[in-house]
């Protein structure tokens with residue numbers, strides 16, 4: 317059976333990171349069955365930050381699910397998957413995850429990962445972080461999620477923002493034992 321990875325995309329800043337991650341996943345790990353679910357906010361930020369529409373991401377994944385389709389396969393714990401990456405992860409989505417208020421498919425799929433003890437990685441993004449955000453992130457970590465904010469690094473001497481994006485996408489994939497591209501920026505078009 318093919319390994320499955322669920323990718324949730326919410327309305328925080330960072331759409332180019334999701335695009336790059338899906339490109340790396342598809343080109344380097346075509347054996348992985350990828351399931352994408354996007355919130356309405358994610359669609360807006362994708363358009364604003366990349367000029368792309370959701371159909372561009374649809375072409376990069378095995379299956380795209382509608383966020384209101386709470387009966388989709390990824391809403392069930394019996395549907396095996398290696399886990400889920402939420403990239404980028406808004407503070408609203410973090411709040412939904414920690415409260416178990418699963419009123420959309422992204423939140424339900426994350427809830428399933430927690431209850432099935434599967435890997436759940438949150439590329440949580442906001443700045444500055446309020447006490448509410450910090451409290452919710454701390455709770456998400458306590459509940460078993462990994463918090464991996466898309467932070468800039470300087471020690472690896474990035475040549476460009478694209479360079480940073482490529483390396484961060486690779487780092488996120490590596491949490492699932494999937495090697496990423498750390499030497500080729502695949503671009504946005």
Ligand SMILES: Cc1cc2nc3c(=O)[nH]c(=O)nc-3n(C[C@H](O)[C@H](O)[C@H](O)COP(=O)(O)O)c2cc1C
Nearest residue numbers: 326327328329355356357358406407408409441442
């Ligand atoms: C341009 C833009 C950038 C945003 N960036 C962030 C962000 O970095 N982090 C965040 O938590 N919310 C951010 N937001 C707010 C979220 O999109 C908003 O709270 C939304 O309701 C999140 O819903 P979702 O988690 O269902 O996508 C941004 C909104 C816009 C319009």
